[in-house]
Amino acid sequence: MIFTTSWDDGRKDDMRLAELLDKYSVKGTFYVSPPSTHEKHALTNEEIKSISDRHEIGAHTMTHPKLTRLEPQEAQREIEESKRWIESITKKPCHSFCYPYGDENPQIRSLVANAGFSGARTVEQLLFSANDPFGSPTTLQVYPFPLRKKFTRWWHPIDICARLRIFAPRMIELRLSPSSCLSWLSLAKALFTYAQKTDQPFFHLWGHSWEIEKYGMWDNLEKFLKFVSENENVEHSTNHELLR
Numbered sequence: 121m122i123f124t125t126s127w128d129d130g131r132k133d134d135m136r137l138a139e140l141l142d143k144y145s146v147k148g149t150f151y152v153s154p155p156s157t158h159e160k161h162a163l164t165n166e167e168i169k170s171i172s173d174r175h176e177i178g179a180h181t182m183t184h185p186k187l188t189r190l191e192p193q194e195a196q197r198e199i200e201e202s203k204r205w206i207e208s209i210t211k212k213p214c215h216s217f218c219y220p221y222g223d224e225n226p227q228i229r230s231l232v233a234n235a236g237f238s239g240a241r242t243v244e245q246l247l248f249s250a251n252d253p254f255g256s257p258t259t260l261q262v263y264p265f266p267l268r269k270k271f272t273r274w275w276h277p278i279d280i281c282a283r284l285r286i287f288a289p290r291m292i293e294l295r296l297s298p299s300s301c302l303s304w305l306s307l308a309k310a311l312f313t314y315a316q317k318t319d320q321p322f323f324h325l326w327g328h329s330w331e332i333e334k335y336g337m338w339d340n341l342e343k344f345l346k347f348v349s350e351n352e353n354v355e356h357s358t359n360h361e362l363l364r
Contacts, residue, residue, distance in 0.1 A: 121315055121320060121321070121323060121353065121354055122321065122357050123146065123323050123355070124147065124359055124361075125141065125146060125147065125148045125325045125326060126151060126218065126324070126326045126359050127149070127150050127151065127328065127329055128180060128218060128326070128327070129157075129158065129328055130150065130151070130153055130154075130155075130157075130162060130163045131158060131161050131162060131163065131328070131329050131330045132161040132162065132329075133329035133333050134150055134167075135167055135170075135171070136329065136338075137329045138171045138174065138175060140338075143342075143345075144345040144346060144348070144349040145349065146348070147176070147356045147357055147358045147361070148175045148176070148358065149177075149178050149216055149359035150168075150175055150177055150178065151177075151179065151180040151218035151241070152177060152179075152180055152206070153181055153202070153220075157181075157183055157184040165209050168209050169209055172212060175358065176358035176359060176360055176361075177206055177212075178206070178214065178215070178216035178218055178359065178360075179203050179206050179216070179218070180202065180220060181199065181202050182198050182205065183198065185198060185220060186220065186221055186223040187199075187220065187223055187228045188224065188225050188227075189223075192227065196231050196235070199217065199231050199232055199235045203235055215360040216237060216238065216239060216241070216358075216359045216360050216363075217232050219240060219241070222244070224242065224255070229252070229254040229255060232254055237254075239253035239256055239359065239360070239363045240253070240255070240256065241256045241257075242255055242258070243258065243326075244257035245258050245259065245260060246260070246290045246291075246311070247259060248315050248320035248322060248324075249322065250321075253363050256363070257324070259322075259323045259325060260307065260308055260311055260324075260325055261326055261327050262304070262325065262326070262327030262328075262331070262332055262337055263283065263331060264304060265284065265287075265303065265304040265307055266281050266284035266302075266303075267280050267281060267284075268281075268282065270334070284301060287307075291307075294311075296310045296311070296314065303340075304337070304340055305340045305343055305344055308340075308344045309347055311323070312344075312347070312348060312351075316354075322362055323348075324362075325344075
């Protein structure tokens, strides 16, 4: 089975994340946008170049918009310029694209393909295979589960188990044990074990380094990467290598 990871936005904590991936010989694709898209703590060009020496750098638009809300010409500009911007920094071809907020449709997928990318990643979860290289799903996000850790909307206290509520039908379909609901780490291990036992094509872990920091999930992430590294018959790849 192939194990791949991807990380969005291009924040400073990506440097710590890249070091953690290196520690366990895991490959990552870092989808980055220019510093102007962040309020603070963005990666510098030098840091992006440093990460590209060990991992893949993918494009994530120039201003991090919801692409389907833009006029086609503006969406095309966002996509094409982000590819050129990445290549000007890394001096390497940029093969992979990630839709900001997972916002896409067939027209946007076509624009990404026509821009010369090999594939694009969505934010769909709990999947282990892809039918369309420009609609590649993921398996699990590094994000609090089953309970919220922070309340940022007035209605959050009313729905503290939102992620569990959303995931439950698929978890039942996969016949995951009740213990997989106890924590993010237990869910990650259960999904990985299921993928191995059923000979799935890949396991795709993704997230944002700034959320890992915000929700205090570094320890959980490291424990999971260690768990993966101790399993046999696992091939590590970037998102682009997975498509190939």
